[in-house]
Amino acid sequence: MTKQTNSFFKKFILWFWGxxxxxxxxxxxxxxxxSNGWIGYLxxxxxxxNPKNQYxxxxxxSDMKSLxxxxxxxNRVGVAYSDLSEDVINALIAxxxxxxxxxxGVDAKSFLRALLSLGKAGGGSTLTQQLAKQLWSPRVNxxxxxxxxxxxxxxxxxxxxxxxxxxxxxxxxxxxxDFLYNAVGIKSAAQVYFSTTPKDLKxxxxxxxxxxxxxxxxxxxxxxxxxxxxxxxxxxxxxxKYGYITPQVRxxxxxxxxxxxxxxxxxxxxxxxxFREYLRKVLTAKEPVASQYPAWNKLQYKIDSAEWVNNPLxxxxxxxxxxxxxxxxxxxxxxxIFTTIDSRMQRYAEEAVSEHMQYMQxxxxxxxxxxxxxxxxxxxxxxxxxTILNRAMRQTDRWRNGKQAGLNEKSLINSFYEPTEMRVFTxxxxxVDTTMTPLDSIKWNxxxxxxxxxxxxxxxxxxxxxxxxxxxxxxxxDMTTLGRRQVGSTIKPYLYTLAMNEGMxxxxxxxxxxxxxxxxxxxxxxxxDEHVDNQGQMVTLDWGLQKSSNWIAAYLMSLFTxxxxxxxxxxxxxxxxxxxxxxxxxxxxxxxxxxxxxAYTTFANKGIRIEPxxxxxxxxxxxxLIGTFVPRTHEVISETTAYxxxxxxxxxxxxxxxxxxxxxxxxxxxxxxxxxxxxxxSDGWFVGFTPSLVSGAWVGGEERAIHFDAMSNGQGAAxxxxxxxLYMQKIYADPDLGYTEDETFDIPEWFDPxxxxx
Numbered sequence: 001m002t003k004q005t006n007s008f009f010k011k012f013i014l015w016f017w018g019x020x021x022x023x024x025x026x027x028x029x030x031x032x033x034x035s036n037g038w039i040g041y042l043x044x045x046x047x048x049x050n051p052k053n054q055y056x057x058x059x060x061x062s063d064m065k066s067l068x069x070x071x072x073x074x075n076r077v078g079v080a081y082s083d084l085s086e087d088v089i090n091a092l093i094a095x096x097x098x099x100x101x102x103x104x105g106v107d108a109k110s111f112l113r114a115l116l117s118l119g120k121a122g123g124g125s126t127l128t129q130q131l132a133k134q135l136w137s138p139r140v141n142x143x144x145x146x147x148x149x150x151x152x153x154x155x156x157x158x159x160x161x162x163x164x165x166x167x168x169x170x171x172x173x174x175x176x177x178d179f180l181y182n183a184v185g186i187k188s189a190a191q192v193y194f195s196t197t198p199k200d201l202k203x204x205x206x207x208x209x210x211x212x213x214x215x216x217x218x219x220x221x222x223x224x225x226x227x228x229x230x231x232x233x234x235x236x237x238x239x240x241k242y243g244y245i246t247p248q249v250r251x252x253x254x255x256x257x258x259x260x261x262x263x264x265x266x267x268x269x270x271x272x273x274x275f276r277e278y279l280r281k282v283l284t285a286k287e288p289v290a291s292q293y294p295a296w297n298k299l300q301y302k303i304d305s306a307e308w309v310n311n312p313l314x315x316x317x318x319x320x321x322x323x324x325x326x327x328x329x330x331x332x333x334x335x336x337i338f339t340t341i342d343s344r345m346q347r348y349a350e351e352a353v354s355e356h357m358q359y360m361q362x363x364x365x366x367x368x369x370x371x372x373x374x375x376x377x378x379x380x381x382x383x384x385x386x387t388i389l390n391r392a393m394r395q396t397d398r399w400r401n402g403k404q405a406g407l408n409e410k411s412l413i414n415s416f417y418e419p420t421e422m423r424v425f426t427x428x429x430x431x432v433d434t435t436m437t438p439l440d441s442i443k444w445n446x447x448x449x450x451x452x453x454x455x456x457x458x459x460x461x462x463x464x465x466x467x468x469x470x471x472x473x474x475x476x477x478d479m480t481t482l483g484r485r486q487v488g489s490t491i492k493p494y495l496y497t498l499a500m501n502e503g504m505x506x507x508x509x510x511x512x513x514x515x516x517x518x519x520x521x522x523x524x525x526x527x528x529d530e531h532v533d534n535q536g537q538m539v540t541l542d543w544g545l546q547k548s549s550n551w552i553a554a555y556l557m558s559l560f561t562x563x564x565x566x567x568x569x570x571x572x573x574x575x576x577x578x579x580x581x582x583x584x585x586x587x588x589x590x591x592x593x594x595x596x597x598x599a600y601t602t603f604a605n606k607g608i609r610i611e612p613x614x615x616x617x618x619x620x621x622x623x624x625l626i627g628t629f630v631p632r633t634h635e636v637i638s639e640t641t642a643y644x645x646x647x648x649x650x651x652x653x654x655x656x657x658x659x660x661x662x663x664x665x666x667x668x669x670x671x672x673x674x675x676x677x678x679x680x681x682s683d684g685w686f687v688g689f690t691p692s693l694v695s696g697a698w699v700g701g702e703e704r705a706i707h708f709d710a711m712s713n714g715q716g717a718a719x720x721x722x723x724x725x726l727y728m729q730k731i732y733a734d735p736d737l738g739y740t741e742d743e744t745f746d747i748p749e750w751f752d753p754x755x756x757x758x
Contacts, residue, residue: 055334055621056188059276062462062616065343066191068276072331075265076184078621081171083199087206088186089170094238095210097127100170104161106154125153131173132156174198179209180216182265193221195261203245204253207235221258229258272346274468274478279339279614284330285315303575313615313629320626334621340462340613344737348730349453349465356722357470358427360449360699363713368447375447376705377680388705392442416442425474445474446702452479452593453723454612455695458601461613461631464693465727484576484590485700488716489548489657490676490685491569491587493603493645496545498568499556500644501637505756506542515554517582525582527554542753545648546656548675550586557585571636572599573609587676596687597696603649603672604689606746607642609634646672646745647753649689657717658688665725669732669741675721681707681714686721691743693731697723 055078056071069075093100103126125133132153160169179189186198186209194205201209211231212219221228233254240250263270270276287308293301307314317328328335368374376385393399393416402412416439423431424444436444448470455465468478477483500506513536516526529550544552557565562580569578569589578589594612602609611632618627637645649672652658657675661667673688682704687696699719701707708714731739 054332057330057333057335057337059279059337059339061271061339061341061343061346062464063343065271067272067339067341067343067346068270069265070276070280070330071182074178074184075182075188076175076334077187078175078185078334079171079187079198081167083197084171084174084186085199085201085206087203088174088198088201088210090244091203091206091210091235091239092127092170092174092213094242094244095235096130096213098238098242100127101166104158106157126157127173128157128160128169129153131169131176132160134173134176177213178216179212180220181222188265191263192265193260193262195263203249204232204236204256204258207239207253208232208258211235221260222262225258232258269473271343271350272341272466273472274480275339275341275346275466275614277472277476278466278468278478278481279337280330282314282614283316283337284318286318287315299577310632312627316618316627322620328620328626335626336619336621336623337615338617338619339615340460340464341466342464342737344734345455345464345731346466348734349455349467349727352723352726352730353451353453353467353470355726357449357451357699359722360713360719361427361447364449364708365447367708367710367713375443375701377707378709379680380705384705388703389439389442392446393439396438396442398438425471446706448475448702449699449706449719450475450477450479450483450702451697451699451720451723452483453695453697453727454480454593454597455693455727456597456601456612457692458604458610458689458694459692461601461610461633462616463612463614465695479698480593482592483698484592485683485698486587486678486704487589487591487596488587488676488678488683488685489553490596490674490687490716491585491589491591492545492548492553493649493674494569494572494599495553495556495565495585496541496648497602497637497641497645498560498565499541500641501568502560503756504541505753506540506545506644506648507754507757508541509538510541510544510552510555512537512539512544512549512551515551515558517554517558519582527551527583527586542648542651545674546651548652548657553585554582557582568636569599571609571634572602573611573634574599587678593696593698596685596698597694600687600689600694600696602636603642603645604691604694604745605642606639607635607637609636640751643747643751644753646747649673650745653688658686658721660717660721661688661725661728665722665729667725667728667732667741669728670744671728673721673724675716677711677715677717678704680704681709681711683707684714684716684719686716686724688721688724688728690728690739691745692739695724695727697721699723 054071054074054076056069056075058069058077059067061067069077106126106129164172174186176185178184179192181192183189183192189209190196190198190201190205193209194201196205208221208228211228211234212221214231218224219228219231236245236250236253239245240247285304285308288301288304290298290301312319317330321327322333364375371378373380373385376388393413398415399412402415407415417437419435419437421433421435422441423433424436424441425448426432450469451467452469453465453467454463456463466480468480469475512531512534514526514529516524518524527550531547531549531551539549539552541552541556543549562582562584565584566578566580574589574591574595576590576592576595578584581588598612599609611634613629613631615629617625617629620626650670653661653671653673658673661671661673669690671688671690673686676685677683683698683700685696685698687694689695697720712718731737732741
């Protein structure tokens with residue numbers, strides 16, 4: 001070797017090792033820069049210790065079934081490690097990171113393998129790196145930007161490994177991953193794809209979900225079932241390769257097709273949608289401000305203000321703060337809301353409503369068929385009908401969109417008379433494609449009757465079932481708490497309670513005859529009554545309530561002032577407008593189903609009214625108790641008065657207007673109740689109670705002008721009572737609920753309903 005060659009070789013060696021050393025120093029400096037936050041984004045320590053995840057809040061029934069979730073962008077619900085199937089963990093490790101339990105966040109062997117094979121032998125990212133990417137790496141547009149992210153993820157991964165145990169990292173990964181279709185996290189994925197929980201996932205189901213982790217858009221079980229099945233089988237092969245399952249198990253499971261039990265996540269669907277929406281509004285309510293209420297609705301401002309002060313559930317998220325001082329966010333903070341709803345009783349209530357409302361709807365369509373005034377009443381003029389329809393047109397999206405597009409009113413009105421392809425709702429066939437004018441579609445929707453139903457325990461206040469309408473997707477207005485309608489004869493028990501509380505007895509008699517009352521202005525009012533066959537005869541007050549006699553109600557009204565009745569009704573929990581006039585004794589005031597059911601707890605609970613309780617407790621995302629709720633009670637009447645009312649209201653069911661419960665629905669349990677029908681059959685009511693359950697139903701049209709023309713179909717005994725009857729049949733048929741027809745009212749032996757007449 002010449003001297004010149006030797007000199008060149010020495011220089012080459014120096015340059016070679018210099019470049020190597022410079023490269024190593026550069027790499028070290030890059031990692032030092034990343035670790036100190038000088039290069040790229042490194043989350044601060046507190047954020048690494050507490051990653052800022054958005055978790056959906058979940059609602060649970062009293063029997064610990066999930067009723068639904070509240071979220072905005074991500075339907076993510078955290079799950080504990082102990083609630084994961086072991087198959088999910090094994091499948092994830094075998095497929096994504098087989099040396100997970102031995103590396104410290106970065107697996108050099110996997111990285112070199114991926115680098116030398118240019119990614120063809122699999123990715124080099126560990127599960128910890130993938131978690132770092134999910135939590136802190138933004139989307140990139142090209143491979144260069146992605147390459148720059150890699151070292152940052154390595155640093156974050158090593159820090160995560162020092163801060164968390166391996167199990168905690170696995171749990172965060174599974175809770176974080178987006179499985180598509182609003183299934184963010186393993187708990188949501190198990191529910192959406194298989195209608196189960198992470199704990200109960202089968203091995204092949206676990207393998208499918210883990211297979212999606214490679215690329216959920218590519219391995220989409222809904223759109224690409226064959227491709228997803230092949231990926232699932234790859235996961236099963238990996239599990240077999242690393243000893244998690246035997247070859248026999250692998251082969252048998254790989255032969256199975258993918259069987260999904262897919263249920264889309266939609267707040268309009270699922271169990272208790274009306275209740276969930278009601279609860280959402282209550283939890284997120286803000287402190288009422290008088291200026292934000294229209295002049296005609298100042299009473300609602302007073303009601304809401306009282307709720308804000310007295311009801312800890314009302315506005316819970318805005319009245320309570322987290323440790324950092326900020327208010328709770330129902331859609332992001334992962335609250336666990338434990339309600340009083342029983343999922344089984346809720347299902348029975350929804351079934352009862354569905355069964356009866358479809359039957360009533362067929363009757364209504366039959367009665368209105370080929371009637372020029374349909375769906376309205378025959379007592380409306382053409383001008384009155386047009387006024388209602390014109391108002392309805394102006395409330396549609398078609399009208400608002402047309403206005404925004406600059407159409408004049410004449411053109412807009414004409415557009416409602418032009419046949420258009422559209423979809424309309426039907427009970428029997430769901431949404432149906434058809435062609436009709438937009439005006440006819442308005443009439444079609446107005447044909448559908450609405451309803452409200454609620455059931456609660458009169459001793460605890462626990463609301464067991466809540467149905468605000470016949471179909472939440474189509475009719476979202478809640479007729480259980482928001483809607484107020486005339487109560488008809490269901491008001492009469494309050495009037496009779498007033499009389500009993502003043503010392504009268506069920507056995508006292510009066511003449512059954514027409515009576516005229518006068519208001520404060522001297523105006524005469526004479527109610528009509530259908531019980532004219534025994535006009536002029538002496539009847540008992542008990543008989544008057546059984547038969548829902550208007551004459552006997554007017555007689556009792558003559559003994560008291562309307563203000564006395566109004567004040568008593570307030571103590572019964574009626575919060576809406578009450579006009580203290582003599583005719584109120586026949587139920588002219590408007591009340592919600594919730595208020596009526598609440599009021600009737602007074603009878604079953606020995607004179608103590610108990611307010612509805614919807615939630616028992618609320619926990620934060622970590623399981624810490626942040627809110628507890630107890631029922632509020634009010635003493636309304638004496639025990640003796642309550643016993644008198646139980647006696648008479650039981651007779652209403654046994655011998656009076658509620659007797660259909662006995663001969664048509666075969667209910668034998670001791671129960672009281674009252675039917676109600678407002679003028680022109682616009683509203684049908686029934687509120688009934690057993691010793692341990694109070695339930696109420698209302699049925700009517702969207703507007704009071706929409707109702708049956710025939711009394712036989714429109715009265716409360718035909719429209720509302722059957723919902724109660726069907727519901728109670730289902731309740732008693734389920735022994736697991738603990739309700740029996742042998743249960744009796746707790747009335748002492750000394751009580752004698754005839755005592756005041758001896």
